[in-house]
Amino acid sequence: MIEVMFFGQLTDSTGVSSVMVEEVANTDMLIDMMKMRYPSLASSKYMVAVNNTMVTENTIITPGSKVAFMPPFSGG
Amino acid sequence: MEQTNDLNRYQRQLILKGFGMEGQQKLRQAKVLVIGAGGLGCPIMQYLVAAGIGHIGLADNDTVSLSNLHRQILFGSDDIHAYKVDVVKRKMFSLNSDVNVRTWNERWTQEHCMQHFPNYDVIIDATDNFASRYLINDACVLLGKPLVFGAVSQFDGQVAVFNQLQEDGSRSVNYRDLFPVPPANGELLNCSEGGVLGVLPGTIGAMQATEVIKLITGLGKTLSNRLWNYNALSQDVFIMQLVSNPISHQNIPSSEEEFLSTDYEFLCSIPRIGIKEIDVLQWKENFLDHLFVDIREPHELPRLNSFCSSLSLEWMELPLSSLETNISCLNGRNVVFVCQAGMRSLMAADMLMKSSPGSRVFSLKGGVHMLAEKKLI
Missing domain, CATH: 3.40.250.10 (Rhodanese-like domain)
Known part of the structure; x- marks a missing residue:
């Protein structure tokens, strides 16, 4: 299983702060899967981290990994 | 006499391991610039002035309003309609008159960055909108200044130190590595739209002040190349390791001319053709x-x-x-x-x-x- 975590206002789109999903090969496939499940994620801005490290390109996800979706915050 | 007073005033931090008179002297000689005198800027100013930073610049063009008071606790009901920077300056003088505070009650622009950033050692982003955040980030990269970033949203906050000089001579990641292109206004809720728990900017501002003091004194390990995320509801802290993003530098103006001609308000605006x-x-x-x-x-x-x-x-x-x-x-x-x-x-x-x-x-x-x-x- 893979734990997917959502931060900030992304939880308005998902309704949950984390969800467990079956094995997914890589981050591109996981992002597609999450957009299917939570359609308003498609118009959201976020970065992705696998096991606490930010990724900038499609990255392999090994079983047991934690993947974070992090949006920018503007408030002050 | 002055030294006796200093020994007294700063005694609790002077006796800290690794701090001492040397650390205090570094703070006294430091020049830091805080942009934004709201929820983040207030606690940042209080802790930096109390700690004895020598010179602090503060910029904000806003006046105090009633809806600020639940989180911007330097201000009182009597301050409504006054420029925030004027109220902060007065209160900071009373807190520690040794600190030289310079203020601007103007909206911070590219010209301000080019003119004033070179005079400061550390820049602190305490603003409340993406246009200002990208403007300040890009100027720090262009001018080689470390940036202490903090932001809040509803119950969550983020802190990081961007563009810090590293041992190998390179700079740590900056905001464009995380989010190369700004979100449009309205794509994400600001405090006015989405709300913010009053105490949260206090927590995040205090974290930013901590990072500033570490940067100046060299104590500890800053949040360079790391993003610190905090959720007030769960009290969960999530620290993310940051890496440089190959496309970030394509989006940062590479010269003063290009920077001055970038319209940051426009970059963060929504296409409004026909609306x-x-x-x-x-x-x-x-x-x-x-x-x-x-x-x-x-x-x-x-x-x-x-x-x-x-x-x-x-x-x-x-x-x-x-x-x-x-x-x-x-x-x-x-x-x-x-x-x-x-x-x-x-x-x-x-x-x-x-x-x-x-x-x-x-x-x-x-x-x-x-x-x-x-x-x-």
Whole structure:
């Protein structure tokens, strides 16, 4: 299983702060899967981290990994 | 005498391991610039002035309003309508008159960055909007200044140290590595739209002040190449390791000329071609026959049921999060969109314009906040 975590206002789109999903090969496939499940994620801005490290390109996800979706915050 | 006073005033930090007179001297010689005197800027100023930083610049063009007071606790009811920087400067003098505080009650621009950043050792982003955040980030990269970043949203906060000089001579990652392109205004809720727990900017501002003191004294390990995330509801802290993003540098102006000619407000604005904003009076006079669509999420208050019934409006609730999938139900209709502060309604209007180019589409300026201000709800 893979734990997917959502931060900030992304939880308005998902309704949950984390969800467990079956094995997914890589981050591109996981992002597609999450957009299917939570359609308003498609118009959201976020970065992705696998096991606490930010990724900038499609990255392999090994079983047991934690993947974070992090949006920018503007408030002050 | 002065030294005796200093020994007294700073005694609790002077006796810290690794701090001592040397650390205090570094703080005294430091020059830091805080941009934003709101929820983040207030606690940052208090802790940096108390710690004995020698020179602090503070910029903010805003005045104090009643809705600031639940989180900007340096201000009181008597300060409403006063420039924030004037109130902060007065209070900081009383806290520690040894600290030299210079203020600007102007909106911070590219010209301000080019003119004043070179005079400071550390820049602190305590602003409340993406246009300012990208402007400050890009200027720090261009001019080689470390940036202490902090931001809040509802119950969450982020802190990081960007563009810090590293041992190998390179600079740590910057905000563009995380988010190469700014979100449009309204794409994410600001404090006015989405709300913020009053104590949260205090927590995040105090974290930023901590990072500034570490940067100057060399104590500990800063949040360079790391993003610190905090959730007030769970008290969970999540630290993310950051890496440089190959595309970030394509988006940062590479020269002073390019930087000065970049329109940061525009980069963060929503395409508004053909979308008209109408104010509350225009709406009441001429647009009551248009379908009135509240695109706020169900938890956002106040709801408009009784207000809409009292005006016998044709209206509906259609949250922005599900608008895209349901937009066809509005095709061909003439619509006025409303949200909490008038940002997201612009996005909704943009979506309907694309889906139904023949519709007459409007966005209610100022949203529900403005309806309340005009005492209509």
